[in-house]
Amino acid sequence: MFAEATFSLFIRQYPPNRGFLVSAGLEDVLEYLEAFHFSQTGLDYLRSTGNFGDDFLQYLKNDLGPFAGSVRAIPEGRLFFVNEPVLEITAPIIQAQLVETFVINQINFQSLLTTKAARCVAAARDRVLADFASRRTHGTDAALKMARCGYIAGFQSTSNVLAAQRYGIPPSGTMAHSFISSFPSEIEAFRAYAGSFPDRTVLLLDTYDTIQGAWHAAEVGRELEDSGHRLAGVRLDSGDFDSLSRQVRQILDDAGLGYVNIIASGGLDEYQIQDLLRAGAPIDHFGVGTRVGVSDDAPWSDMAYKLVRYDQMPVMKLSTDKASLPGGKQVFRLQTPEGRFDRDILACADENLPGGEALLEPVMQDGRRLGSRPHLDDIRTRLGQDLARLDGHYQRLYNPPRYPVTLSAQLERLAAQVQERMPDAP
Amino acid sequence: MFAEATFSLFIRQYPPNRGFLVSAGLEDVLEYLEAFHFSQTGLDYLRSTGNFGDDFLQYLKNDLGPFAGSVRAIPEGRLFFVNEPVLEITAPIIQAQLVETFVINQINFQSLLTTKAARCVAAARDRVLADFASRRTHGTDAALKMARCGYIAGFQSTSNVLAAQRYGIPPSGTMAHSFISSFPSEIEAFRAYAGSFPDRTVLLLDTYDTIQGAWHAAEVGRELEDSGHRLAGVRLDSGDFDSLSRQVRQILDDAGLGYVNIIASGGLDEYQIQDLLRAGAPIDHFGVGTRVGVSDDAPWSDMAYKLVRYDQMPVMKLSTDKASLPGGKQVFRLQTPEGRFDRDILACADENLPGGEALLEPVMQDGRRLGSRPHLDDIRTRLGQDLARLDGHYQRLYNPPRYPVTLSAQLERLAAQVQERMPDAP
Numbered sequence: 001m002f003a004e005a006t007f008s009l010f011i012r013q014y015p016p017n018r019g020f021l022v023s024a025g026l027e028d029v030l031e032y033l034e035a036f037h038f039s040q041t042g043l044d045y046l047r048s049t050g051n052f053g054d055d056f057l058q059y060l061k062n063d064l065g066p067f068a069g070s071v072r073a074i075p076e077g078r079l080f081f082v083n084e085p086v087l088e089i090t091a092p093i094i095q096a097q098l099v100e101t102f103v104i105n106q107i108n109f110q111s112l113l114t115t116k117a118a119r120c121v122a123a124a125r126d127r128v129l130a131d132f133a134s135r136r137t138h139g140t141d142a143a144l145k146m147a148r149c150g151y152i153a154g155f156q157s158t159s160n161v162l163a164a165q166r167y168g169i170p171p172s173g174t175m176a177h178s179f180i181s182s183f184p185s186e187i188e189a190f191r192a193y194a195g196s197f198p199d200r201t202v203l204l205l206d207t208y209d210t211i212q213g214a215w216h217a218a219e220v221g222r223e224l225e226d227s228g229h230r231l232a233g234v235r236l237d238s239g240d241f242d243s244l245s246r247q248v249r250q251i252l253d254d255a256g257l258g259y260v261n262i263i264a265s266g267g268l269d270e271y272q273i274q275d276l277l278r279a280g281a282p283i284d285h286f287g288v289g290t291r292v293g294v295s296d297d298a299p300w301s302d303m304a305y306k307l308v309r310y311d312q313m314p315v316m317k318l319s320t321d322k323a324s325l326p327g328g329k330q331v332f333r334l335q336t337p338e339g340r341f342d343r344d345i346l347a348c349a350d351e352n353l354p355g356g357e358a359l360l361e362p363v364m365q366d367g368r369r370l371g372s373r374p375h376l377d378d379i380r381t382r383l384g385q386d387l388a389r390l391d392g393h394y395q396r397l398y399n400p401p402r403y404p405v406t407l408s409a410q411l412e413r414l415a416a417q418v419q420e421r422m423p424d425a426p
Numbered sequence: 427m428f429a430e431a432t433f434s435l436f437i438r439q440y441p442p443n444r445g446f447l448v449s450a451g452l453e454d455v456l457e458y459l460e461a462f463h464f465s466q467t468g469l470d471y472l473r474s475t476g477n478f479g480d481d482f483l484q485y486l487k488n489d490l491g492p493f494a495g496s497v498r499a500i501p502e503g504r505l506f507f508v509n510e511p512v513l514e515i516t517a518p519i520i521q522a523q524l525v526e527t528f529v530i531n532q533i534n535f536q537s538l539l540t541t542k543a544a545r546c547v548a549a550a551r552d553r554v555l556a557d558f559a560s561r562r563t564h565g566t567d568a569a570l571k572m573a574r575c576g577y578i579a580g581f582q583s584t585s586n587v588l589a590a591q592r593y594g595i596p597p598s599g600t601m602a603h604s605f606i607s608s609f610p611s612e613i614e615a616f617r618a619y620a621g622s623f624p625d626r627t628v629l630l631l632d633t634y635d636t637i638q639g640a641w642h643a644a645e646v647g648r649e650l651e652d653s654g655h656r657l658a659g660v661r662l663d664s665g666d667f668d669s670l671s672r673q674v675r676q677i678l679d680d681a682g683l684g685y686v687n688i689i690a691s692g693g694l695d696e697y698q699i700q701d702l703l704r705a706g707a708p709i710d711h712f713g714v715g716t717r718v719g720v721s722d723d724a725p726w727s728d729m730a731y732k733l734v735r736y737d738q739m740p741v742m743k744l745s746t747d748k749a750s751l752p753g754g755k756q757v758f759r760l761q762t763p764e765g766r767f768d769r770d771i772l773a774c775a776d777e778n779l780p781g782g783e784a785l786l787e788p789v790m791q792d793g794r795r796l797g798s799r800p801h802l803d804d805i806r807t808r809l810g811q812d813l814a815r816l817d818g819h820y821q822r823l824y825n826p827p828r829y830p831v832t833l834s835a836q837l838e839r840l841a842a843q844v845q846e847r848m849p850d851a852p
Contacts, residue, residue, distance in 0.1 A: 104561040139567030178733035299720040307604035
């Protein structure tokens, strides 16, 4: 009843200051497609709206079936660029259309969050990063996925314990201001905490005054040493991190506590981290939350899911600024003799470009996943490898140049042919 | 074992261009608190991390119990301002701390999204707005909640059918570009759609060329008239909406289709809507998505959840730029003789200010909800009433002045006393 269609998911423009995006969200899409169905409650609701005829509702109930399509995708953790399909779905058109919202939703926001997190990792050089974003992400789904995106990007841990459990990410906790406020004095709070976690204590310094907090921390740090332990760190959570970190470092060093790490948190993202480290601020770890968890400077992309092939025929859309290219596609990544990324060629799905690495891989066939679920650490490694091969200027935090993506001769010809034969072409 | 604590949820600074926020998210918080518990799986996971002693894990398992606290809150749909607690929780400190992340997460992002949506409604004057955001919100939780936030703000409908079902919001559908691309020509696609939904057809004009699309729409509109129906609308989804809407209006009017609505969608938020309507663009409905669903220009606030009272004693935090005020509080809203909002007074929880309306209401006692779940339409009405009473300059889209919020004499005195007695005060 419904002919086969291919839809392609891609961005048309880079969000501000972005020169690449990181593929993320595919696992959730595949899980969703495997579980795709209409519940009786859902069908009853659709009927109650009065918008649909009995024939169509019967079709949804009896004939739509589980998702029976095929999916090709750029694996999670790999880089993709403008106009490159990060995913293509081929299925009866009604199935391919019904899954559109979820597919865009998950891959768009997870790719944005992973990209933002990867920029933080780059800015932080060898410093350790932890995800503190759960309080300010947009909802609980985003909080869980942010932890996963951060880990893919290279974060060491997450403060979201459910995400840590679900995804196998190291959990990390922090001392709260309210813990300190609940004691008669700061140093009593510090001592109580150090007593509970003598080998993993990070003291939060700014509940009253950061410098005074550092003196208290130094005192508790020496007490821990006397009992055979070591203070793990102190955390700055407000104020001028550059100046405060230097003063706190001096206080700790003067107390013989040179091994105590300084952690900074509070409104940080890649821009502040880069500035602090370039200025030489002695900060060892960063906790990043709010700005990263909402991809503050780029909370959305124009990621679109467009019909490119229908009933064996390539199709395209010509809308102003929103044109799409026809047919299923493949992305070939070419490298330099030194193994660095040189440029990408966007080609037709059936092309074979010798020397180019084909990025889209079959991940689902006839509604069934191909291969086993990838391990999160492998996705993380993949991203590290891709970034190591992408020239640094494409990774600049401000106004990176465009990585070259060109069209294959075959795709160029196809686009010209399709445009020519389109009855509504101007 | 754990003393009673009161935590207060508030923003310290307005996000850019905001002069008020709308309370939203409380229903989800109350549902969460009612269901609060540790599962055996969760406890097993915590044990497996090796971070916690047996005593504590036993405590969580046997003694923590369900949430047994009390909640006072500014009801959903009401306006709140800087430093005003939108919610206060009083509970054994461990319970109040454990729920922090969820409480901030839900109320922060839902208040931001509802505020953004309310700004769109104001900019759109009497035009109809529909929520199209699900594809670009940050995750599925945000997609569902955005539909609800939009409806509270005054949107007419949502394209998220699950949200429509769950919250009782009118669903609205749209024609997709892929529907049109799957036909040999645009006009055939238009005719097929009009055949299925003769009284509710909105034709999407920009798949190939908007003006040509308008000619096709006019033709199909006349055919619908001939068969006793009326074309409901046409939709612009790209290009220069001001110029295109005028040209399309003219084409429709010339065809005797003056009743056909023009809908615009694609990257719109309150700023573009205001500009288009001020310029006189003949647009009747707006579909808003991406920018509203992520609160593009203000994707986060500094909403914080701070301990203000512990074991019968008011406490406060003095951190640079992040100070908090001590004790449980009440917000009193004073009005002018004409019934407009005049100013707010932030007071201690036990104060009574004659002539002021107390905004925080008890909504949960000993872990049980007080009163019945409010109807979404009542929340929507409440917001409409509040906005009608807030002077227009506080609702300006750019750089609104600050609505006056002052402290009661009693709260001022309390803050001075607490600061004085704090052992760590500088």
